[in-house]
Amino acid sequence: MLETLIDTYGDGAVLAMAGALVGVIFGVAAQHSRFCLRAATIEVAERHLGPRLSIWLIAFSAGVLSVQGAIAAGVLDVSQSRQLAATGSMSGAVIGGLMFGAGMILARGCASRLLVLSATGNLRALITGLVLTIVAQSALRGALSPAREGLARLWLVPGGEARDLLAHLGLTHATAATLAALALMASVMLALMRHVRVSHVLAGMGVGLAIGLGWLATYAVSQTSFEVIPISSVTFTGPSTDTLMGLVNSTSLPLGFGVGLVPGVFVGAASMALVTREWKIERFGPDTPMERYLLGAVLMGFGSMLAGGCAVGAGMSGGAIFALTAWVAVTAMWLGAMATHLLMLRPTRRAAPG
Incomplete structure (x- = not known):
């Protein structure tokens, strides 16, 4: 069937259709579950293992389980993915991750969360996301690219086993899938203890499932097509810049998964927002100053390109295949976000009575 689709519509169109399907699943699940890395980091920073943390852990462990389970079953091979096969940057993962984490707090959401919120009528998220995309494009190919390349070259790591965290740990894919299953069960238990709705738990799993479907879809096309098709999964900064630049610079948009x-x-x-009656217009206001959001967008746009992906692209998709730089990047995102949140709390605590 896949061969017929490729012969009829072409590689790009089939990849675009697969991306749209995976995107719909991710969008529905992310909106309903309130999936948000920023909210999870805030709970940890405030020493509270709450519902948002449990949802992020469910999504992450479900993503790892679906990907590693597929690899262990022999239906997926990610060894030629960019996150594993190409030369990576540890300095980029650290510096870019810290920048992204700080920007995520300032903008009240990561790249994926901003896209989801934009779809629910949040104009703050829409404007912030556009600025993030423009800065990311500048960091990739524009005026900011020399700075990004200079920081990335500070500490490079070759592709292959050097970027494979499982190889460093001496673990098999089956072992990784088993550990992810145990983590998923623990995360579900935490969610139920925090009175998270069952539908939100299932939606959190849907976010992780979308990560696995993305890898499987692009891998299936790459194995069927006569062209060289890079395998990838859900990520937002790169596809958002490609989509925006294609719309403003070309009369035709090159088709692909992103x-x-x-x-x-x-x-x-x-x-999902319309079905649950959660769609509403939200604007900037006194408690949501535009300058803070724009600063956050700049930090995330540059940081994501330096780190090799956003909180989902590096943290979820890259983390699910155990790319070393992805795990370093998402750890830096957590640290940057928690530190920024605690710094922003200090003036409030000083102003509080007593």
């Missing part, structure tokens, strides 16, 4: 993913997430999140 081009279908971004509108798919938007449609999925908007549909």
Whole structure:
């Protein structure tokens, strides 16, 4: 069937359709579960293992389980993915991750969360996301690219086993899948203890499932097509910049997985918001100053390109295949976010009575 689709519509169109399907699943699940790395980091920073942390852990462990389970079953091979096969940057993962984490707190959401919120009528998220995308494009190919390349070259790591965290730990894919299953069960227990709705728990699993489906879909096309197709999964900064630049610079948009993913997430999140009657217009106000959001967008746009992906692209998709730089990047994102949140709390605590 896949061969027929490729022969009829071409590689790009099939990848775009797969991206749209995965995007809809991610958008629906992320909107309903309130999946948000920023909210999870805030709970940990405030020493509270709350519902948002449990949802993020459910999504992450479900993503790792689906990917590592597929690899162990022999239906997926990610060894040629960019996150594992190409030369990576440890300095970029650390510096970019810290920048992204700080920006995520300032902008009240990571790249994926901003896209989901934009679909629910949040104009703050829409403007912030556009600025993030423009800065990311500048860091990739524009005026900011020399700075990004200079920071990335500070500490490089070769592709192959050097970037494979499982190889460093001496673990098999089956072992990783088993550990992810145990982590998923523990995360579900934490969610139920924190009175998280069952539908939100299932939606959190859906976020992780979308990560696995993304890897499987692009791998299946790469194995069927006569062209060289890079395998990848859900990520937002790169696809968002490609989509935006394609719309403003060209009369035709080159089709691919990311081009279908971004509108798919938007449609999925908007549909869920409409069904649950959560769609409403939200604007900047006295308690939501634009300058803070824009600073956060700049930090996330540059940081994501330096770190090799956003909180989902590096943290979830890269983390699910145990790319070393991805785990370093998401750890730096957590640290940067928690430190920024605690620093922002200090003036409030000083102003409080007593």
